[in-house]
Amino acid sequence: MTDLVREQSSPTLVRHPTSGVSHGVGAGMQPWRTYLTPALFVAPGFLIYTVFVLCPMVQAVLMSVFDYKVVAGAVSTFIGATNYIRAFHDEHLWLSLSNSGIYMLFTVPPQIALGLGVALLLQHKSPAQPFFRVLYYLPVVTSWVVVTLLFKYLFADRGLINYLLGLQVSWLSDRWTAMVAICALGVWKGIGWSMMIFIAALQGVPNSLIEAAKIDGAGPWQRFWSVTIPAIWPTMAFITIMLVIGGLNVFTSVQAMTDGAPGGSTDVVLTYMYRTTFSFLDFGYGSTIAVLLTLLVFALSAIQLRVFRNEATA
Amino acid sequence: MSKRVSPADALRLVTLAIGALVMITPFLYMVSTSFKAQQYVLKIPPQFIPDPATLSNYERVLVRGDFGQYFLNSLFVAVTATAIAVLLSAMMAYGFARYRFPGREWLFRILLLGLMIPALMLIVPQFVLAKWLGLIDTLWGLIVFYVAGNLALNTFLLRGFFQALPQELDDAMQIDGANAWRRFIGLALPLARPALATATIFTFLATWDEYAWALTSITSPENKTLPIAVALLQGPRGTQWGLVFAASIIAILPVIAVFLIFQRHFVQGLTAGAVKG
Numbered sequence: 001m002t003d004l005v006r007e008q009s010s011p012t013l014v015r016h017p018t019s020g021v022s023h024g025v026g027a028g029m030q031p032w033r034t035y036l037t038p039a040l041f042v043a044p045g046f047l048i049y050t051v052f053v054l055c056p057m058v059q060a061v062l063m064s065v066f067d068y069k070v071v072a073g074a075v076s077t078f079i080g081a082t083n084y085i086r087a088f089h090d091e092h093l094w095l096s097l098s099n100s101g102i103y104m105l106f107t108v109p110p111q112i113a114l115g116l117g118v119a120l121l122l123q124h125k126s127p128a129q130p131f132f133r134v135l136y137y138l139p140v141v142t143s144w145v146v147v148t149l150l151f152k153y154l155f156a157d158r159g160l161i162n163y164l165l166g167l168q169v170s171w172l173s174d175r176w177t178a179m180v181a182i183c184a185l186g187v188w189k190g191i192g193w194s195m196m197i198f199i200a201a202l203q204g205v206p207n208s209l210i211e212a213a214k215i216d217g218a219g220p221w222q223r224f225w226s227v228t229i230p231a232i233w234p235t236m237a238f239i240t241i242m243l244v245i246g247g248l249n250v251f252t253s254v255q256a257m258t259d260g261a262p263g264g265s266t267d268v269v270l271t272y273m274y275r276t277t278f279s280f281l282d283f284g285y286g287s288t289i290a291v292l293l294t295l296l297v298f299a300l301s302a303i304q305l306r307v308f309r310n311e312a313t314a
Numbered sequence: 315m316s317k318r319v320s321p322a323d324a325l326r327l328v329t330l331a332i333g334a335l336v337m338i339t340p341f342l343y344m345v346s347t348s349f350k351a352q353q354y355v356l357k358i359p360p361q362f363i364p365d366p367a368t369l370s371n372y373e374r375v376l377v378r379g380d381f382g383q384y385f386l387n388s389l390f391v392a393v394t395a396t397a398i399a400v401l402l403s404a405m406m407a408y409g410f411a412r413y414r415f416p417g418r419e420w421l422f423r424i425l426l427l428g429l430m431i432p433a434l435m436l437i438v439p440q441f442v443l444a445k446w447l448g449l450i451d452t453l454w455g456l457i458v459f460y461v462a463g464n465l466a467l468n469t470f471l472l473r474g475f476f477q478a479l480p481q482e483l484d485d486a487m488q489i490d491g492a493n494a495w496r497r498f499i500g501l502a503l504p505l506a507r508p509a510l511a512t513a514t515i516f517t518f519l520a521t522w523d524e525y526a527w528a529l530t531s532i533t534s535p536e537n538k539t540l541p542i543a544v545a546l547l548q549g550p551r552g553t554q555w556g557l558v559f560a561a562s563i564i565a566i567l568p569v570i571a572v573f574l575i576f577q578r579h580f581v582q583g584l585t586a587g588a589v590k591g
Contacts, residue, residue, distance in 0.1 A: 041409030045402035052462035059439035143523035146562040158356040
């Protein structure tokens with residue numbers, strides 16, 4: 001992210017707002033007038049962002065340390081870390097977190113491996129390439145609700161999966177088999193996304209490097225590991241980080257597929273957070289779970305950034 | 315013209331075809347089921363070609379159900395939110411890219427924070443805020459939060475684009491006496507068309523498919539959008555799968571059309587940065 005927010009290096013791109021329009025306008029302009037134009041461009045959007053995104057961020061933290069009352073007029077009392085201590089001892093939160101972790105473990109590596117695999121097969125331009133690209137990407141653009149219901153139908157007791165595999169499994173009525181269905185959906189829906197990004201990255205690998213490796217007598221496997229992989233390493237980092245974040249934030253598919261059933265055993269962190277808030281109306285504790293998950297996401301992203309950077313320089 | 319296919323190429327094609335079959339079969343099966351009467355949807359062995367085929371699911375969804383209304387709700391919300399979000403993002407991006415002002419880097423960094431916080435993390439305080447502002451159970455309540463939620467990514471995408479535009483053009487228009495707003499509308503926006511297209515498409519898809527906030531906020535049947543209307547078709551006892559998939563197909567057709575028409579913008583958008591479907 002560092003180079004995304006870096007200071008402008010090119011002096012021709014960004015200049016003082018008034019330079020160039022000095023016809024007739026005095027040089028001794030007031031600072032507030034100087035900054036009026038950029039302010040008018042930035043303010044409307046930033047105001048909406050502040051009210052509807054930034055304030056809720058602060059509010060989430062505040063709600064987690066108050067015994068928050070939904071009812072209008074009710075006084076919320078400060079309860080400090082009580083919610084956080086409760087979270088630490090909450091077995092169901094740990095179960096939900098373990099399900100989120102399982103989802104992450106069983107969806108992120110397959111999406112990377114299969115996405116890269118398909119991208120490698122598709123990287124050479126051919127008449128069939130756009131056709132396959134569309135087919136693999138189709139699940140990505142389809143709404144989560146629709147594909148979730150579709151998988152629920154495929155994994156039904158008398159559904160297509162049981163029929164094709166010759167099984168009689170009641171997939172959605174057991175924690176582990178339900179997780180299989182949920183993870184299968186996650187992988188199926190996500191392959192196209194990583195594929196598309198890998199294709200773009202592979203097109204950026206200089207052909208001269210591959211040719212040079214060929215002349216040096218490197219086989220395809222060696223070329224892959226010592227030329228292609230290092231060249232697409234930043235992309236690999238980006239995809240991994242995004243997928244890990246996405247994995248921890250899984251919600252819609254679990255909510256629409258099982259909503260935690262049977263007996264909350266397939267809850268992930270966000271379905272548990274959602275039920276805590278909107279069914280049990282415990283807004284304070286719901287916020288606490290959201291804040292904790294956000295911190296976890298930040299921590300994991302920071303760790304991954306460091307790991308990928310070290311690997312790249314090693 | 316004869317073209318020889320090497321064994322390696324053949325193997326490559328076969329592998330891709332098998333993979334593609336896995337990707338596409340669920341969709342085909344969904345289409346097939348949408349033409350089946352309820353007694354055939356979970357029949358063993360499964361029917362790939364509906365026999366007898368029926369249009370009754372579509373008829374029930376469109377004529378007797380309120381899916382026409384839900385479709386219009388979704389369309390109104392997605393189009394309005396996308397238009398506002400893209401316009402405001404483009405303005406912000408232009409301000410950040412073209413002008414220097416105190417606190418610029420800090421404001422931009424605060425905006426980037428919005429890229430890292432997933433929508434669902436804020437749903438609890440946002441619900442409280444929406445309730446306080448009387449935005450619960452209204453389409454405008456959806457629009458406002460969809461706009462706010464899509465500003466960060468779009469501004470980030472477009473800022474990079476505006477920075478890459480040559481300053482000389484801007485200068486030329488300035489000498490001709492065009493003010494900042496006219497330069498933005500008449501010069502920056504037309505030149506940024508590819509980036510705007512990408513931003514528009516991704517925002518439209520995100521708002522069209524949004525589920526969690528609509529589910530939380532909307533309670534009146536007449537305000538439902540397609541994702542929640544489809545999800546709520548599941549019955550407590552035995553889902554009418556034919557009905558669900560007829561509704562699903564109506565819900566995903568616009569998205570698939572947008573995708574097929576604007577494919578190349580997808581590739582550009584994905585390579586430009588952090589867009590996750």
